[in-house]
Amino acid sequence: MMVPMARAATTSDVFNAIAEPQRREILVLLRAGERPVTELAQELGMTQPGASKHLRVLREVGLVRDRKAGKQRLYGLDARGLRPVHEWTGGFEQFWNESFDRLDAYVQDLKQTQQEE
């Protein structure tokens, strides 16, 4: 009985976490320092439960840390997880510098071959 596999367990990785615009906004805000949930929600114009849910995702992939501060819970940035994303995209740096007006790797190979003759 083949049970259909609906979705690759893509959840819980950093690429997925930052695919959400609001979560990216949260991370940007946290660069300025720790903040409680309510403040984040307010600054980003979302509800408190909404903020909490996004923070949960970010926490599960390790992009934020939380610590209790009395009645509040302060969320802080842990950007180390963004480094792999930076490096992965960096692996394409030489490609976005190429002129793509109408060319591509294949065509450029042809061009080079002609020059060598």
Add this chain to the structure above:
Amino acid sequence: MMVPMARAATTSDVFNAIAEPQRREILVLLRAGERPVTELAQELGMTQPGASKHLRVLREVGLVRDRKAGKQRLYGLDARGLRPVHEWTGGFEQFWNESFDRLDAYVQDLKQTQQEE
């Protein structure tokens, strides 16, 4: 009649496109040059329709180009769209270099305050 808003129209942006592991694999493969759909599907161990669907997403966000080559359709990389992702993550570079052993921005602020007294 408030119709519930289910999901932010996050589709069709680059962050979302590269959130899928298989799509990232496709991009990596295409660094070596253009390839037809079937070849990509084969190299990545996925079905042809599966490859076509992922390629469609990548094309819609501009990360790949396609051109007809006789009976085939060659897909090629257009990595320019990855640059914003690289730069966005780069905005956190100073943060992933900090020591997070047990510290965070807030605690560091406190430390500095003490030193100044």
Add this chain to the structure above:
DNA sequence: CCATCATATGCCGATATCGGCATGCGTCAA
């Protein structure tokens, strides 16, 4: 024109996602 190859698309089922809401739970202050 027809058969064939290459690719795209449509449909389906299972599940993940997101927002809104209500509510639970812990902490602090009076």
Add this chain to the structure above:
DNA sequence: TTGACGCATGCCGATATCGGCATATGATGG
């Protein structure tokens, strides 16, 4: 202890997503 505050969680509805499959579409060659 009780009320108020801060936050997390659970439930729901709507929708997006992904894989598998069948099939449509398109181009090529005979």
